[in-house]
Amino acid sequence: MQAKNQKLWRPNPVFTALLILCLSVLNVHVGTGWAKDDDVKEDVDTTEKQDTQPQPKKTSSSSKLLYSGIGVAAVAAVAAVAAGAGGSSDSDEATPADTTTTTTTTPTKPTTTTTSKPKIITPKDKNPAGSDPVGADIAGKDWTGMIDLVGFQGENITATVTQNGNYVVITTSSHQKYGQKLVGNIAPDGFMKLYDQRTGEDWTTHYGNATSTKIDLYDFVDNNYNDVDRILLQR
Numbered sequence: 001m002q003a004k005n006q007k008l009w010r011p012n013p014v015f016t017a018l019l020i021l022c023l024s025v026l027n028v029h030v031g032t033g034w035a036k037d038d039d040v041k042e043d044v045d046t047t048e049k050q051d052t053q054p055q056p057k058k059t060s061s062s063s064k065l066l067y068s069g070i071g072v073a074a075v076a077a078v079a080a081v082a083a084g085a086g087g088s089s090d091s092d093e094a095t096p097a098d099t100t101t102t103t104t105t106t107p108t109k110p111t112t113t114t115t116s117k118p119k120i121i122t123p124k125d126k127n128p129a130g131s132d133p134v135g136a137d138i139a140g141k142d143w144t145g146m147i148d149l150v151g152f153q154g155e156n157i158t159a160t161v162t163q164n165g166n167y168v169v170i171t172t173s174s175h176q177k178y179g180q181k182l183v184g185n186i187a188p189d190g191f192m193k194l195y196d197q198r199t200g201e202d203w204t205t206h207y208g209n210a211t212s213t214k215i216d217l218y219d220f221v222d223n224n225y226n227d228v229d230r231i232l233l234q235r
Contacts, residue, residue, distance in 0.1 A: 118200040127165030134166035135186045145233040
């Protein structure tokens with residue numbers, strides 16, 4: 001391999017053109033001289049053979065030499081071009097391109113956990129205002145009792161009950177996670193079904209219908225009826 005800073009010879013384009021021109025002119029003159037010698041020789045042969053039949057006309061040697069001169073010039077031109085293409089300086093050497101690997105990292109979005117709010121059922125009061133109580137008369141602010149939620153410590157509470165016909169709203173003083181407000185209805189036999197306004201769960205008088213002095217409500221927290229929340233009110 002050549003040293004990195006060593007320069008290779010490049011032919012001068014002007015010198016190459018002059019060389020081609022000189023070779024072309026030289027070949028033309030030489031061909032012309034040879035052509036004249038051939039003409040003299042042919043004249044002598046023609047004088048000696050006047051009685052012979054004329055020979056078919058042949059292509060003169062001058063044309064061949066002329067074509068040969070042109071061919072030599074063409075070869076010289078091709079050689080000069082090839083020499084110019086082959087020669088190069090160190091600056092013409094191809095340098096391998098640096099290969100750079102680019103890694104694109106797509107940022108991942110943080111996973112967001114969405115907690116859906118429970119569907120809250122709030123029955124509407126369809127009774128005319130001041131309707132007579134349906135079932136037991138349970139309206140009043142003098143209720144006391146307790147609330148006992150699964151997984152939490154029980155608490156003593158007071159409660160206010162409003163009643164319009166079969167429409168009932170119970171508001172307690174509880175500080176638990178739920179069980180503060182229940183809205184629902186009471187049947188003529190005292191069976192009650194109310195919906196917790198915090199969780200949407202339903203509470204019922206499962207173990208005994210309501211009376212004017214006692215309301216005992218339960219919320220089943222699993223399907224096997226093993227664990228229940230309880231609100232017990234009395235007056």
